[in-house]
Amino acid sequence: MNASESVLEPASASLPDSVTVRVPAKVNVQLAVGGRRADGFHALATVFFAVGLWDTVTARPAPGVTLTVSGRDADVVPTDESNLAARAARALAAHHGVEANVALHIDKDIPVAGGMAGGSADAAAALLACDALWGLGTDRETLFALAADLGSDVPFSLHGGVALGEGRGERLTPVPVGGAFHWVFAVADGGLSTPAVYGECDRLREQADGPGGADENRVPAPAADAALLEALASGDAAALGTALGNDLQPAALSLRPALAETLRAGTEAGAIGALVSGSGPTCAFLTKDAAASAAVAAALAQSGTCREVRRAEGPVPGATLV
């Protein structure tokens, strides 16, 4: 303790002045979508994979909840109470019956509305950061329950690594992985709305199978793909590339037909697997090693089929205090 600190303020003196959390993006290497449930959500069997594109969330003491954003695409991130990080701070405070007093700052590097769970990542990071800032010591089970209330992808942003998501995606089981994988991401101009993509998936199913064709009792229950889990366990990039799958891809392509050109450009450049990431419109390309990833990234940048190209390795850990 230095001379300016008072022994009359023991509680606040023991709390940090600032807490920073780093949190990764995700790609769904499998996204099996079952029928629409009565609550409007879809039953999923999805294999989440955390990749090394990071947002950083910093929390400092301040009256009320305020939010600032810097970094890539900061101008399209809402700074009002609809921001998922601000909602996470309020939800944590409400759970503990404490006042939500925090200034949150998001330094954004995850593409916005790109199907890479950027908002969910910020929510997970805000839960961890506020928990530490306010000295709440929230147990893991409660943090995951609060995360699930905020959104289906939020628990995985806390979890990281690779995990099977069931239910609406919030019920997680860790998946063993035998190595690192090299990814290239083609970021599109403009985002896609997640509910609109699920809605288009339903519309396409009803078009194919008639009225009610998208309902829970009509669509086979989604299940994890054994070949994909085996490819992850053995660290076999070629086998993983073959097994990649996303049931939302036809819907994303229907809403954004130009994505077919992006997928073709990456595949022609030597990617060993290609798919739309989550609800899109980001396209994800698996490559066999770092050299191939550099070559695919360069070809995609030249192709004129996307706004920006990013490279990342994974799996990486979930939201972490730094």
Ligand SMILES: C[C@](O)(CO)[C@H](O)COP(=O)(O)OP(=O)(O)OC[C@H]1O[C@@H](n2ccc(N)nc2=O)[C@H](O)[C@@H]1O
């Ligand atoms: C596409 C994915 O990113 C794949 O991981 C997720 O399923 C979406 O997760 P998210 O953005 O956290 O979604 P939420 O905030 O929970 O839900 C947004 C909307 O997406 C749709 N939604 C989401 C998850 C799910 N299992 N079924 C759905 O139909 C619903 O219309 C819902 O109102």
Ligand SMILES: Nc1ncnc2c1ncn2[C@@H]1O[C@H](COP(=O)(O)OP(=O)(O)OP(=O)(O)O)[C@@H](O)[C@H]1O
């Ligand atoms: N912290 C945040 N960062 C980015 N977008 C946010 C945030 N909070 C709320 N949003 C809103 O959420 C919308 C979706 O953004 P986000 O980046 O989470 O999409 P996404 O990656 O497609 O999500 P998911 O993969 O979980 O479906 C944005 O258009 C924005 O209006």
